[in-house]
Amino acid sequence: MTEVADLHTRIDELETKQAFQEYTIEELNEALTSQQLQIEKMQLQLKFLVGKVKGFEPSNMASEQEETPPPHY
DSSP states (O other): OOHHHHHHHHHHHHHHHHHHHHHHHHHHHHHHHHHHHHHHHHHHHHHHHHHHHHHHHHOOSSEEEEEEEETOO
């Protein structure tokens, strides 16, 4: 009888471990899905910012070639 009891104990432990693993996998899947959505949102925001930066007017400052040298030259 002790062998049967030992087998039942081992089966219970395996079922517990399997249930915990299923729970962990589901939690990791939810975290991964959430992170993927955040990445996609950040990519859209980055594209928007790049478009804004590219659309900036050029500076009112003259380029180095157009500037007159300072008096100490």
